[in-house]
Amino acid sequence: MSPEFSSHVESEEPTVGDVANLSPDAPVADVLRTCRGIVDSELRRLTEFLAEPGKFGRSCPADLKKAIRYSLLAPGKRLRPAIVLLAAEASGGDVAAALPAACAVEMIHTYSLIHDDLPAMDDDDLRRGLPTCHRVFGEAMAILAGDALLALAFQTVSETRPLNVAAECCAALASAAGPEALVGGQVDDLASETADEHSPEQLQAIHSRKTAAMFAVSARLGAMAAQAPARQITDLEEYGYALGLAFQVTDDLLDVQGKEAKVGKRVGKDSDRGKLTYPGLLGEAESRRWAKDWIDDACARVQSLNNPRRLEALAQTVLERDR
């Protein structure tokens, strides 16, 4: 296991100040571990009081809360929220201001995993090293837990302050999660299973929406929450986009080469199903070249920032990841 994605045990509750306290030369593994700790702690807090009766007798059924927390708090790399926090830091802004957006992108990511794993979609049994949500809680509850996380994501991002920034963050996140991006990519991904011909253009059209759009909006939200200038917001969004495309290639490579226990989901499943993948289409060596090109592109996008070092290091870990 590479050190940067090591085990999911936190000794004490981390705070967002821990990112600021990291030395500029801290190894990326430490940086990512710190971000993950902060995000996990906040996700626990945000979902802890769900079942308490609220206004108009509102309350969350205990089983629904359990299903939401089962999937949301399962061990994960928390890469997307780390991008949010590190983009905020690289913009020279207040990292704490980006915490709601960081949690919101993880909620969107988790909802999409729950729904993608459903029997009507990819029909998967294993996710993040655990049985999938519908295997544990049933199909209806899994659909509803995903729906709840999608709504919670918008409730969470709307807690960004000041309010005008919250509204812009909400719009950006909705666009990245919507029919022209995340959902549209999943529709085309499912359709690709039964397509007669596959091209690199089709593959990129899928993953630019299914994966890269969420990476792009993660970096964008961090910069927006930090109230960065418009040019920096765009540069960071393009960094995230290129990073997301590279991540998908390495994800496909792990599906071919990875060990199930380490990857935490079924491997070899994409090619078994005739799904379009980078190594399947381009071969492994060419796929590695594509990933490297996108990582180079991502790093080039952040050269204008005062301190791109952590974002560059993060990009390298995506290239070298083994889970």
Add this chain to the structure above:
Amino acid sequence: MSPEFSSHVESEEPTVGDVANLSPDAPVADVLRTCRGIVDSELRRLTEFLAEPGKFGRSCPADLKKAIRYSLLAPGKRLRPAIVLLAAEASGGDVAAALPAACAVEMIHTYSLIHDDLPAMDDDDLRRGLPTCHRVFGEAMAILAGDALLALAFQTVSETRPLNVAAECCAALASAAGPEALVGGQVDDLASETADEHSPEQLQAIHSRKTAAMFAVSARLGAMAAQAPARQITDLEEYGYALGLAFQVTDDLLDVQGKEAKVGKRVGKDSDRGKLTYPGLLGEAESRRWAKDWIDDACARVQSLNNPRRLEALAQTVLERDR
């Protein structure tokens, strides 16, 4: 068919100014028809350009667009968006400012119908007089069309202006659509099918979240978009809440008594399935009394407004509806 919910044919594109141009004494049927025309026209516009390629190669797959529009533009009463618009008008504010929120609540409503109808949930074949989304487009596409509408709702409500109001509207809508309200109510509704005992308290706990929370937030969003004073926002929210509870009782009564062709969905289905309903629990006469009490309560909440007349008339149509 009662005149206020008459057929779904519009002669020309209505505009939001048509609400302001209605005489104060216009029959509620005309008011609702005008609201429905405005909302339908805007929903068509908002989903018309979905498939065009956008930023980062974003685009909506043609089939997904078709499924979204099939369900969203199907003939409906558009009662929730009408509440948004009429609450804005009753607050003395700009009705046009409430149009994004009006469309957003209809998107949330439609998403919840698509998901509730799924085989894993209520397994329904008929909705709004048409085959359900999954019967036409398949289960995976129906799940994804619902997901897309949920995200689109937040993209749409975030178009409210000024931006600080948009952020507050986004937060209110997310809370009403989330695990403590809409989703939580559906979880408990499904669980009630297999419960041994039923009480009026349980039933109200379900519908206060599954139905009344969306009616309440509709009225609240209208008042917020109109920038009404806090007291009016609360009064209107409580009007919507009581109206929603009454609506659910009359919905259950229609399920017992209604004609399928008129109601546009399978009738008798709730009692067939052993589902908890008001007439099943209280009898028809007592259910009517409950509905009347809630309508009286709703009307009492808006007496402090300058012009509660249209909201009172709307409440009466809920009591007297036959579809």
